Amino acid sequence: MAGNSFGTAFKLTTFGESHGLGLGGIIDGCPAGVTLDLEAVQKELDRRKPGQSAIVTQRKEPDEVSFFSGVFEGITTGTPIGFLIQNANQKSRDYAHIKDTYRPSHADFTYDKKYGIRDYRGGGRSSARETVCRVVAGAIARQLIPEIQFNAYVSQVGAITLKKSYGEIDFSLTESNPVRCPDPDLAGKMEAHIREVRKAGDTIGGVVSCVIQNVPVGLGEPVFDKLHARLGQAMLSINAVKGFEFGSGFAGVELRGSEHNDSFSSDGTTQTNFSGGIQGGISNGMDIYFRVAFKPVATLLQDYDTIDKEGNSVQLKGKGRHDPCVVPRAVPIVEAMAALVMADFFLLNRLSKI
Amino acid sequence: MAGNSFGTAFKLTTFGESHGLGLGGIIDGCPAGVTLDLEAVQKELDRRKPGQSAIVTQRKEPDEVSFFSGVFEGITTGTPIGFLIQNANQKSRDYAHIKDTYRPSHADFTYDKKYGIRDYRGGGRSSARETVCRVVAGAIARQLIPEIQFNAYVSQVGAITLKKSYGEIDFSLTESNPVRCPDPDLAGKMEAHIREVRKAGDTIGGVVSCVIQNVPVGLGEPVFDKLHARLGQAMLSINAVKGFEFGSGFAGVELRGSEHNDSFSSDGTTQTNFSGGIQGGISNGMDIYFRVAFKPVATLLQDYDTIDKEGNSVQLKGKGRHDPCVVPRAVPIVEAMAALVMADFFLLNRLSKI
């Protein structure tokens, strides 16, 4: 109810603030018998980690995960998997200046009003640091459903847009550059743009696209928990996300039904895929693809005016070590959340027939 | 788990197929002491009803709701509210031709694969007729939180787009025309376009926008159940929806942080509202606004080729009484789902402080 759990059959519950002692979570519902590659989990954390390239925040967070339970001799036992990432680099003094100040477009104001108290250090619970736990759980979810492939990539930074349709993309190129755009030329332009924005003490938004392949037919539940509705919630729950569309998305509204309908081939596949791999909320076996819009990060390196708790004007100095653009580091987070959704529906689908 | 419930504190569970004996639901968690105007509920059903204008389906469904419990002498008692809408107009013979056939971009194929059986009459559970129950529950949710205003309207039909920002709109004009576009001139063009599309035996998509006003500060939960994440799930769970964006949405990715940040006034309101009334997943008291993309309806009045269960080619005749464009009738559904989300968080917020 307080909203720190995600999933039903494969359920992640998380805790932790950006500058507390650590963050962690419990995965409840991972079936027994999954051979876990814990190095693969760490590798996903490393993809999300700060400091991995010149265009992301230079904070140093080792982000090493420890597992406490649920795995015995390398195999899941069906009991809950508890894990912890200790916070190594808590420079709390960095944040004393915002103790009584509401930064624009952050959660400072809303947290204070909702709870009457907040851990103001580095955003506390509302910090994107919270997503480390999602990445851990997502990496385990992927190992439950190894046949399903998750391919997220940056498709837009500011106005620079990858125009290719998802079928034209070579996903093996995504990790070839720090932006995580699978078109190396465009990636270069995006990177240059991010550097320029950062130099100006500013930030810029972007879009992460994701393609899920080798999906079994039948995942998703027909009414409120449609597969895309849960994917949408998952993506919109990531910090800084402002929009989600799948299949034909917003552009599809301009099409006529006769253009938009996906005709069947005799083997049950469809000749087009405006549906985005989901019909009636249930996967049809075609590729699932969707786009996620991220706003520009609110923390600037410019000075700006804002208010304190009493409504007085105050000026905040731009400082700290922040991302000028979140989408490169958001790629593994989008994949992790997608994996959580798919693992959940993979299990739930076992309940649909006698 | 099977996904027929929505909400946690204010929880709706529904049942019913388009051509069974009836559809209904249970609202569990409506507090005691709410004076209910049941005519207002029926009025919302009438806004959703088929046959209300020349540009929607001409099916005749009286859609009268009966309440069985939870209300005593006009006031809620805190016990579950059970309700039923009987199906009056079950022309099941209309659907015999699709018994063993998979219509393109419908849920026929996915249901059969998932469940091994389906009520093929009129889409069964996957029919948009299922949304009658949402409208009933939404109308009750609104009476729990009467101070909050829900204003949905059609902002796009095909390529015809209402360019005004939400602040420029006179919501009192929404119901002045059958399209439910609050700009009467544009509404006329949209209506003409829908008629033309229908004449061609085709269908067209559209966008419903929604503005929620007078929202208390503090609604929403900070991590997985962010206010916009639940709104997103709610909207994406409506039949035919392909995308959701709020605040600056997809367009906002092109802005810089210095442009996008919403500066505070001394009273805690913000001078701009790119955040869309939500910061860190929690309402900040500003207007919440979002857009919902609807694809063109899959059921055409043209003949088309498809396959049967065995993969054989079959030709389907276009017939039946279907909507050429769903957005006019989707307006009350969008409002209902928004009301369910807000009522839920309104109650949950009582748990946030000691």
Add this chain to the structure above:
Amino acid sequence: MAGNSFGTAFKLTTFGESHGLGLGGIIDGCPAGVTLDLEAVQKELDRRKPGQSAIVTQRKEPDEVSFFSGVFEGITTGTPIGFLIQNANQKSRDYAHIKDTYRPSHADFTYDKKYGIRDYRGGGRSSARETVCRVVAGAIARQLIPEIQFNAYVSQVGAITLKKSYGEIDFSLTESNPVRCPDPDLAGKMEAHIREVRKAGDTIGGVVSCVIQNVPVGLGEPVFDKLHARLGQAMLSINAVKGFEFGSGFAGVELRGSEHNDSFSSDGTTQTNFSGGIQGGISNGMDIYFRVAFKPVATLLQDYDTIDKEGNSVQLKGKGRHDPCVVPRAVPIVEAMAALVMADFFLLNRLSKI
């Protein structure tokens, strides 16, 4: 949250007051492909029905159930099963005298304090009439798991106690007499006792025992949702229940571990069954057996003193048509709740292994 749902994978949500228009429910999570015998459901309702013998209440309630969804041509489709039992015999005038009065050991006082309003007619939501919905859902649950046998019976009325252990009982005799005690001689004594108590305008308590047979190994979850913990909640949620014990129960505390441990035979069965078929919260394949204590009904046919809302003394006349002892009619309710628990764990167990 408001507590009108039971179960997770096989989930029942109910509504309805004793003197409203009807009671009903939704079963969400019944898998597709179950061939349903709806007459068997009605038969269970008839076992619970008032007026079936001389020793139960003589109210006339036909208790006919209508199904609205989820079943197509006699087979479940995987969509929610909605059902309704209309109230035929609402003698609301019978209850005008308790409108402002709190009957001792009823829920009148607590409902008023909790909700500030109550439907005072016949107990409203707190009436045992609410259990009709449980019986409907339990009867369907049994058809999902037809191999599992549920045998409840009356083992005690007042101080008259069936001394036989469960293995000595011929369950086919349970329905041979109105008390539902499988020992016809003892049943005669119990019946005579109930008649005598009723003649005195009084009521008496009793015990329902239940044996579940042919249980697959592995049902139940190890920590908070132990099989017996959920059975216990299920039974304690039935009106008038004051206690639950399984296996060796309260008597077992006097045994030593060396006496109480159930030694294995080489086939994995145990030579004794003090465990009651459950070890570590999980079924071990042996018979599950438990006992449920029911207090004497609070509604007497004697006059008695009580208070009204303002705390004034008032005298209530004993009248109405009430059960002098609930256990005969509680037998099918106990079986229904047990079936709901077992069906739920039967499905959940599909999630335990990869």
Add this chain to the structure above:
Amino acid sequence: MAGNSFGTAFKLTTFGESHGLGLGGIIDGCPAGVTLDLEAVQKELDRRKPGQSAIVTQRKEPDEVSFFSGVFEGITTGTPIGFLIQNANQKSRDYAHIKDTYRPSHADFTYDKKYGIRDYRGGGRSSARETVCRVVAGAIARQLIPEIQFNAYVSQVGAITLKKSYGEIDFSLTESNPVRCPDPDLAGKMEAHIREVRKAGDTIGGVVSCVIQNVPVGLGEPVFDKLHARLGQAMLSINAVKGFEFGSGFAGVELRGSEHNDSFSSDGTTQTNFSGGIQGGISNGMDIYFRVAFKPVATLLQDYDTIDKEGNSVQLKGKGRHDPCVVPRAVPIVEAMAALVMADFFLLNRLSKI
């Protein structure tokens, strides 16, 4: 669903095996603004700890809890509280002999059948060591509702029974002796009995009684989540519990309604309390009292015969450091689970009225 969470508004999720690296949990839903005394939490852990007296297991487990989140400068922030108890004393070699062996009346057999794998060291997840997390969470729950008093005590060991009714007991004496029986004379006899049983290499069962005082009127939900039904589930979910009764319990079935009904005084209190403080599933403000039956511990210090995975006979040597009787250490666990239930309903009750 996998059953490692308890509660809805105040929700505990736990992880951990007896011989893994540690156990821990997440409390989600503790409101902001509670001043936490973390030493009081440790004190409750110490009451549960092994080695605290001569009549309990002599294992050494420091059981020190660390908190990672949700508390800032000593006050809860409304975010999830994550905690960890590291396992200091993992003598895994003690358990190599049971790797392929099923101990009688343990969960070895059922876990293996359910999951196909088990962490056999010390019972793994099925070890009563799991209850450390419950004690931590319960100690925090108590601080949310400090006005409510929880008084558990040992009322029976084997056949030695405390005959006093709960009103005659001086709860301040409970901690005066290692048995935790508030009658020091009887406690001496119980202690002598436990020593004698242990000397014989055997174990013995017992009963823990609990009285909850200063309960506000209105806690509990009327149908499936009756206050006593949730208390029952809570208690039955504790290792080794075989029965639960509240108020008049099993003895009450022999009473007549005219004896059992609790007459009101003019202030709304009742003159007797056979109801046990709960009517219609909702607290009425009177003391809540209940009894919990614990079976004799299954681990003996005698040699005994059992089977291995293949069904072969094997002899197990009695060894290890185990409790001859669990009830003294169960007292704080019963209080903790009761506190979790009450804190949950305390919060949920905020949702009952407008």
